Amino acid sequence: MARRPATLDRDTTANVVAERLRDEIQDGSLEPGTRLRQNEIARRFGVSTTPVREAFAQLQAEGLVRIDPHRGAVVFRPTAEDLLEFYEIREALESLAVERTIPRLQPEMVKDLSGLIDKMQRTTDPRKWLRLNDEFHLRLYSPAGMPRLVALIENLRDASTPYIYMFVASRPPGDRANDEHRAILDACVAGDAAAAQAAIHEHLRSAARDLVRFLEPPSDGDGAGTAGR
Amino acid sequence: MARRPATLDRDTTANVVAERLRDEIQDGSLEPGTRLRQNEIARRFGVSTTPVREAFAQLQAEGLVRIDPHRGAVVFRPTAEDLLEFYEIREALESLAVERTIPRLQPEMVKDLSGLIDKMQRTTDPRKWLRLNDEFHLRLYSPAGMPRLVALIENLRDASTPYIYMFVASRPPGDRANDEHRAILDACVAGDAAAAQAAIHEHLRSAARDLVRFLEPPSDGDGAGTAGR
DNA sequence: ACATCCGATATCGTGTACGAACGACCGCGA
DNA sequence: TCGCGGTCGTTCGTACACGATATCGGATGT
Numbered sequence: 001m002a003r004r005p006a007t008l009d010r011d012t013t014a015n016v017v018a019e020r021l022r023d024e025i026q027d028g029s030l031e032p033g034t035r036l037r038q039n040e041i042a043r044r045f046g047v048s049t050t051p052v053r054e055a056f057a058q059l060q061a062e063g064l065v066r067i068d069p070h071r072g073a074v075v076f077r078p079t080a081e082d083l084l085e086f087y088e089i090r091e092a093l094e095s096l097a098v099e100r101t102i103p104r105l106q107p108e109m110v111k112d113l114s115g116l117i118d119k120m121q122r123t124t125d126p127r128k129w130l131r132l133n134d135e136f137h138l139r140l141y142s143p144a145g146m147p148r149l150v151a152l153i154e155n156l157r158d159a160s161t162p163y164i165y166m167f168v169a170s171r172p173p174g175d176r177a178n179d180e181h182r183a184i185l186d187a188c189v190a191g192d193a194a195a196a197q198a199a200i201h202e203h204l205r206s207a208a209r210d211l212v213r214f215l216e217p218p219s220d221g222d223g224a225g226t227a228g229r
Numbered sequence: 230m231a232r233r234p235a236t237l238d239r240d241t242t243a244n245v246v247a248e249r250l251r252d253e254i255q256d257g258s259l260e261p262g263t264r265l266r267q268n269e270i271a272r273r274f275g276v277s278t279t280p281v282r283e284a285f286a287q288l289q290a291e292g293l294v295r296i297d298p299h300r301g302a303v304v305f306r307p308t309a310e311d312l313l314e315f316y317e318i319r320e321a322l323e324s325l326a327v328e329r330t331i332p333r334l335q336p337e338m339v340k341d342l343s344g345l346i347d348k349m350q351r352t353t354d355p356r357k358w359l360r361l362n363d364e365f366h367l368r369l370y371s372p373a374g375m376p377r378l379v380a381l382i383e384n385l386r387d388a389s390t391p392y393i394y395m396f397v398a399s400r401p402p403g404d405r406a407n408d409e410h411r412a413i414l415d416a417c418v419a420g421d422a423a424a425a426q427a428a429i430h431e432h433l434r435s436a437a438r439d440l441v442r443f444l445e446p447p448s449d450g451d452g453a454g455t456a457g458r
Numbered sequence: 459a460c461a462t463c464c465g466a467t468a469t470c471g472t473g474t475a476c477g478a479a480c481g482a483c484c485g486c487g488a
Numbered sequence: 489t490c491g492c493g494g495t496c497g498t499t500c501g502t503a504c505a506c507g508a509t510a511t512c513g514g515a516t517g518t
Binding site for chain 2: 011012015050053054057058060061069070082085086088089092093095096146147148149152
Binding site for chain 4: 266267268278282298299300301
């Protein structure tokens with residue numbers, strides 16, 4: 001059946017399913033904690049269950065869903081501690097990346113990155129802002145010539161994206177992030193590795209602080225607030 | 230204790246297939262570059278092809294195999310640069326882990342780790358030595374209370390294990406690694422984070438040096454030494 | 459009468475078998 | 489020698505059967 005124009009199938013269906021699910025998770029269409037039933041997804045995309053399973057596996061590898069054997073897949077819902085851990089790891093990783101980037105940073109790349117910051121400043125749509133944000137960081141690290149490192153960073157960023165999205169959607173992006181980005185870039189241009197790393201630390205720390213504050217509204221007397229997971 | 234990270238469960242056959250393949254890759258039974266045909270593997274384990282595919286996906290996520298769409302899976306063969314990159318990333322990650330471990334290190338754990346070093350010193354079997362080596366590092370980092378970080382480190386270690394195995398199998402383990410382990414542990418006991426991190430750096434750097442030297446026999450006029458991959 | 463425990467049923471994930479699609483290889487022809 | 493088409497092998501996708509797990513209802517005991 002599904003005899004679709006094969007031209008667009010340049011990817012395997014498992015990949016396209018994974019891609020669409022990833023988008024839906026990251027922009028909040030699928031909230032953390034949602035249970036993903038493979039039959040339902042398969043029907044929804046007009047495919048069979050096997051590629052859906054493969055897609056689940058991919059997403060699990062990326063940390064976006066969790067699969068409990070014989071029980072199914074749920075959209076991953078990290079705890080506040082998990083998020084803090086992610087950010088600490090990212091501090092170490094992005095610190096290394098920016099250190100390696102600095103000596104190889106080309107002027108044209110600087111211009112490029114600067115343009116990205118400007119564009120972010122003019123963007124109000126959360127989804128677009130997030131995409132630009134990711135693009136800025138990944139492009140910034142690409143001159144380091146360490147593709148695995150960049151991939152790891154990308155994964156970690158993806159894992160917390162749903163929450164950042166919720167946060168950014170709730171209150172406007174704010175200028176602070178833009179200032180911090182500018183500070184990072186300036187330090188890189190100046191060739192000052194220590195300053196750039198410090199700026200990254202500050203950037204990530206403030207983001208983590210915001211996020212945790214956002215996730216844990218002041219008084220939550222433990223209890224079974226969210227029994228999920 | 231620290232059982233396998235994500236989904237280890239002898240329950241589903243996909244996991245057991247993945248586990249056995251992982252072992253075979255890591256101890257060299259399956260050399261890097263080998264093409265894995267799902268029918269063959271399925272027959273060999275007496276299962277169907279679907280769980281084999283799932284197993285491939287898991288191993289790809291761990292960086293042990295590479296899957297090209299419509300072409301199949303091959304055991305991953307990192308280049309020398311890839312290995313160097315892994316080790317640089319590990320320096321950052323393990324550095325962070327040991328820093329977080331130090332304030333929480335319990336005396337009994339120290340005794341435990343010390344025992345592991347002794348056992349390694351008495352071990353000549355490469356496979357056993359490797360297993361103890363991994364165990365030492367992962368146990369050392371476990372008090373940090375950062376499970377994701379430990380999982381990342383474990384993945385990176387796994388990715389280079391096949392090569393370390395080849396190296397260790399070719400020439401006896403040597404005492405240097407043991408001395409370095411001892412130095413790391415001593416610094417931790419002394420509560421000297423900086424010294425511990427320096428020791429880790431030294432440990433990883435010397436390992437990386439050995440590995441690269443082993444992979445690239447002296448005179449190789451660049452060229453297409455190993456066109457693989 | 460209420461709560462608890464237990465068992466039948468339904469639902470969903472897992473594994474098997476088969477057909478379809480794609481890429482690789484070989485031989486034929488110009 | 490180089491390009492082209494056919495054939496084969498392998499992977500990818502589908503449909504179905506099995507098994508495990510969760511849910512709901514009923515029976516039992518206090």
